[in-house]
Amino acid sequence: MAAISRSRRPLAAAVAVALGAGALAVTSASAAEAPLKDYELSWGIKQSYRSYVTGMAAGSFTPAGGATQAADNGAFTFAGGTGTYDSDTHAVRLGFAGSLKIASKLHGFDLTLSDVRFDSGAAEITADVTSGGTTQDDVPLADVTVTRTMTGMETRLTKEAATVLGSASYEGAAGDPLTVVQKTPPTQSPSPTGSPSSSTSPSPTASTSPKPTGSASSTASPSASQTTSPSASASETGTATQGDIADGTLGWGVKQSFRTYVVDGPAKGRITASGGATQASGNGDFTFTEATGTYDTDADTLKAAFKGAVNFKGHEANGSYGLDLTLSGLTVELDGGTGELTADVESLGKTSDDVVLAHLTADSSDLKAEDDVISLDDVTAELTKAGAQAFGGFYTEGTVLDPVDLSVALSDDAQLPDGDGNGDGGSGNGSGTGGSGDSGTTSGTTGGGGTTGSTTGGVTGALASTGSDVPTGALGAAAAVTVAAGAGVVIAVRRRRQA
Template sequence: MAAHRHRPLALAAAVAVALGAGAFAVTSASAAEAPLKDYELTWGIKQSYRSYVTGMAAGTFTPSGGATQADGNGAFTFSDGSGTYDSGTHAVRLGFAGSLKIASKLHGFELTLSDVRFDSGAAKITADVTSGGTTQDDVPLAEVTVTRTMTDMETRLTKEAATVLGSAGYEGAAGDPLSVTQKPAATQTPTATPTATATDSASPEPTSSTSTSASASPTSSASSSSSASPSASASASESASPSASASGTGAPARGEIADGTLGWGVKQSFRTYVVDGAAQGKITASGGATQAAGNGAFTFTDATGTYDTGADTLSASFKGAVNFKGHEANGSYGLDLTLSDLGAELDGGSGELTADVDSLGETSDDVVLADLSTGTAGLTAKDDVITLDGVTAKLTKAGAEAFGGFYAEGAELDPVGLSVALSDDAELPDGDGSDSGSDSGSGSGSDGSGSSSGTTGGAGTTGSTTGGVSGALASTGSQMPAGALGAAAAVTVAAGVGVVVAMRRRQNA
């Protein structure tokens, strides 16, 4: 283990010898801390908590001082992040501006989070918490599974967070994904190579190159989609405007559905809990259903049913099943839940999502899992296909019971997308038609391809994944956050040759 721990330094020394004394001076400088600035942190705490505050508690979130909240009661973004990258320990430490006031007169609470901090070495998010006129500094709110890209990182709420949020049930629960990204400089033009040179700069800055290769030019924007606008990306799934296609069709105004697909992720936090959380289990799609890569959303196929565009009604059922298993002990599972025979009923813009539910061997047919809202009353078709995206799904009382009380009635589930063909020769759109979403809306865990990833389990999937680290780094568990690689490159690149150092990833228990 000791040899592995010192390998990056040995590699740096080897390169220094090869390049001479000048290179050795630059490599030695890499052991110093490099300043970081202009970072943003986007985290929704936990979607079900946000729903509780603005719903049952009739409360409010009030960001200020540079903090913002995404539309649709979305995730929070804290700005003006600054700190350091320590190339000796490979730790990124950042503090962010802005505060968030959370208050409910109905339930009698008011608290403020400020001085939010992220430490990749400690793998934690902390904040100062003010409540009842008293401030506690650096309260650990969540443990973070740090990744190389520092985007969509999994979080788990701490005991302290449970106390702050007012519910012991939050201890150990999966929080919303966390992203830490650098704002691109307005005057910089992305290039294929870093701007760093072999000078002995005391204040190296991360570049904003879009290259993500593990070569001499790693940069801070390895995930360009999330670094460009975290606030916008965080609200995408929740602010999407569901709509049906609007042009005419050659099919009759009412009749039998010829084919169709339904895309739904159930709930992103639940998928994470089963596979990577406390359940340490697996998810299996079967019978015509598939799961997108990266523990993503599900697609159910071969729709049958009826439609009436004149009355704006639709009744469809879909083939396929998905099974969630977890909490294994001596070959038995404490969690064994199967959803099958999914159905969607719509009438004038609202409706229900149903499924047959088998939990630990007990089956209930046609359980109404969620209330649906399309946001538009009309059902129209284009090229003999009715398509609805971003349909809001909220958990019913029966649905809450189906999940064993894991989520409360009214909790927002992943949005639903469906496409149904009205004639045999109509072509369904590629993909599942769903906005697979996430609790915070900041990432779905899906690659959007609609392809099956097979069975997921343990620490990840048996199929391909779409983020984080691949290849040798993934197999060793060693990673360097890409957000700090620009700073590292600035102090380790000499004569066109870079030393890529890896951060030893925090291991989950």
């Protein structure tokens, strides 16, 4: 693990040794501070990172020393928080008991986080990080958007956190929300001046709890009853305005003429949906499922990744295919009604991750949730230059693809609309079969040697924009070359980066 900089232990201990504790007692800073105790810090680091550790890395989280983890691979809680409140600067500084071991034999990492600290004045979370027998003190893990309630605070991972977690992609990424609450508030608030009636004395009770630096004075303060989960922030009406996506579906047909070309046209091939994706009957659209990601309806931003893959295969000759294209790891990112659709693209065994296939434009720039569900229908998708390369030049940049339908649930009990894809043939899993089929479990295959699937527009119509004289195998060969040369870094063995 690369060396991590910025050790920032308080200097008070050193100064006390040099000058004596009495010298510190008379300073104005110490006179303004009052002790705090019995606080808890709840933070999940980042949901996608937890999924990676316990999923792809086949690893584990092991809390100890008073730290705990919520069920179902949830957030972590560090208890026994003690520290100080500065009534002059309104800074809350707390240190917490417990440690968290994160390990994976498969991916070769073993690290421990301990001495977790929250400083509202510096607006950050730090921890000691131990790895390979070496400990780095006070590593800044996340910048925090501090609020007075100290519940559901936004976090953003630091460069040092990216080093600790083993991926540069985490630098600047949104972390899980942070909550800091007092579990057993004292009956009388501490008073640094000895006067319990002083209006400036910090009190961790519901009436006058510490107001951290940068917070809004009108917000209610934390109390023992406020053990709000850090999963989302909320508006004054109680409706969640930002947080993690609980579930969701993406409906997209890629392009109807391309599906027709593969199944009923010169490719004489088949389309296979798998891994949680399905295809509507009659060679219809695809539905990708199990969305994860984040949303913010105030900022009108959303990022959702979906499970499932779809494979287009055709131009078979002696058991080999000139066209063998797979799209997986689909991700939609929107900001103010516009955004991108990305996917991992594999062609003839060569893979490029996170290719921006299409620019997206929604009818409205506003993200609105109804019954804890955000739904967007008929989002316009236009092919990008990288997307055109991924399709081997079969379509040109700017070509309008099939529209995108998106529904994401903001809570576990939210009801998503029935998703049947909006394909030509209505609902179903693409029951047509043909060819030799792919090994493994799939959600349905359309096409093959027969003509199962939609023929709307006909073969001539499907190829009108590109020329009907595309030679057999040209699409697959061109796709392989362009993916390798122009669509990003390609690796022979696919290594999926978490969304």
